[in-house]
Amino acid sequence: MRYGYFDDANREYVIERPDVPVSWTNYLGVRDLCTVISHNAGGYTFYKSAEHNRLTRFRPNGVPLDRPGHYVYLRDDENGDYWSASWQPVGKDLEQAKYEVRHGLSYSRFKCEYEGIEAEQLLFIPVDEDVELWDVVIRNRGDRERKLSLFSYLEWSFQHVEIDNQNLQMSLYASGSNYADGIVEYDFFYEPWTYHFLASSFEPDSFDCVRDTFLGPYRTEGDPIAVERGECANSTELGGNHCGSLHKRLTLKPGEEARLVF
Numbered sequence: 001m002r003y004g005y006f007d008d009a010n011r012e013y014v015i016e017r018p019d020v021p022v023s024w025t026n027y028l029g030v031r032d033l034c035t036v037i038s039h040n041a042g043g044y045t046f047y048k049s050a051e052h053n054r055l056t057r058f059r060p061n062g063v064p065l066d067r068p069g070h071y072v073y074l075r076d077d078e079n080g081d082y083w084s085a086s087w088q089p090v091g092k093d094l095e096q097a098k099y100e101v102r103h104g105l106s107y108s109r110f111k112c113e114y115e116g117i118e119a120e121q122l123l124f125i126p127v128d129e130d131v132e133l134w135d136v137v138i139r140n141r142g143d144r145e146r147k148l149s150l151f152s153y154l155e156w157s158f159q160h161v162e163i164d165n166q167n168l169q170m171s172l173y174a175s176g177s178n179y180a181d182g183i184v185e186y187d188f189f190y191e192p193w194t195y196h197f198l199a200s201s202f203e204p205d206s207f208d209c210v211r212d213t214f215l216g217p218y219r220t221e222g223d224p225i226a227v228e229r230g231e232c233a234n235s236t237e238l239g240g241n242h243c244g245s246l247h248k249r250l251t252l253k254p255g256e257e258a259r260l261v262f
Contacts, residue, residue, distance in 0.1 A: 007102070015039045015101040018087035019094065023066055026103040028132070029125035035070070035132055037108050037123060039101045041086035042066025044157065045132055054157035055196055057164065064088075067220070068155045072121045072136055073227045074114075075149040077249065082227050085121040085136070086110040089221035116142030134262040140252035148250045151227055152262050155211055156186040156196060156242045163190075177209035177242040179234070184209050184244045198244035201261040206232035211243040 004015040004024075015024055018039055025043070028035040034050075036058075037043035042065070044050075044058035059067055066088060073090070075082040084090040087099045097114040107124035122135040140146050158164045158171040174189045182204055186196040208214040208226055213235035216225025226232045232247045250258050 004101075010102075010104070012102045012104045015103070017094070018099045018101060024101075024103065026108045028106050028108065028123060030106055030127055033125050033130040033132065035123065035125060037070065038066045039086075039103070040066045040069065040088035041071055041084075041108075041110055041121070041123075042069035042088065045070075047130065051161050052159070053194075054159055054161060054164070057155040057157040064220070064222070068153070069221075070123060070132070070134065071153040071221065072110075072119070072134065073151040073153065073224070074117065074119055074138070075151070075227055075230060076115065076117075077147040077149050077230055080228070080230070081115070083112065083114050085112050085119040087112075091222060113141070116140065117146065117148065136260045136262065137257055138250060138252065138260075139257040140254055143254050145254065146252050148252065149205075149227075149230055149247060150250060150260060151224075151232070151245055151247045152198065152200070153214065153221065153224070154198065154244045156188075156244065159188045159191060159194070172241070173239050175240070175242060176236075176238040178236045179207050179209055182246070184246065186242050186244070198246065198262065200246050200248075201259075202248050204246040205249050206234055206247040208232040208235045208245040209242055210235040210237045211241040214243050214245050 003017045003020045007014050024039040032048050035045040045055040047053040072085040083092045100111045102109040110121045112119045118139040120137045163171050177186050184198040213233050214226045
């Protein structure tokens with residue numbers, strides 16, 4: 001069964017069917033900052049050491065596969081329907097939505113077409129900067145005006161793999177999050193010299209820093225309550241598990257596009 005092909009001219013592997021049996025993973029970054037990202041945007045970022053300097057959380061060998069990740073959600077604000085720029089985590093029916101993933105040399109590009117909206121999310125790490133960039137473009141391919149909401153999502157890690165896996169209870173009291181001037185900041189108090197943040201090229205309409213507030217009780221990354229509701233709860237917390245979500249409302253005329261950078 002064919003899931004993709006090598007694009008020799010562009011030096012990319014192209015995945016046309018995202019429901020592959022196992023993860024197809026790419027590596028972003030060539031110096032100190034690195035992201036391991038799958039064909040469904042699941043993965044994690046680390047600085048110099050994947051064991052001791054994790055920035056974002058990942059659950060290897062978890063169910064469902066490839067959670068969490070570096071996600072972009074889209075919502076039709078007129079009917080409440082929502083999906084993700086990568087096939088997962090929402091997982092729209094592949095008969096209704098078209099997805100393509102291009103893994104290149106130190107970048108990955110996720111493309112989705114659903115209900116007249118084309119979304120593209122490019123992830124990469126600049127050679128000389130310790131920052132991961134998400135270059136997101138939303139296009140209205142239909143013949144009517146569309147009102148949309150866009151949400152980012154990532155889950156911050158407790159820095160050390162052994163702490164994340166073995167000493168979770170203590171770590172719940174050793175981290176905190178806040179928001180100011182459009183920036184989500186996450187602090188891990190065991191190592192006050194580190195600084196984790198999520199920012200964007202726009203003024204957010206709402207935000208969430210607390211994972212469980214964004215997802216909602218008894219929910220997963222596949223059906224977060226904030227996306228279902230159409231706005232974040234502006235949550236911050238001292239303690240607990242933390243995330244980075246910035247929300248922006250968009251109105252696109254036929255043929256119009258918007259570009260947002262995280």
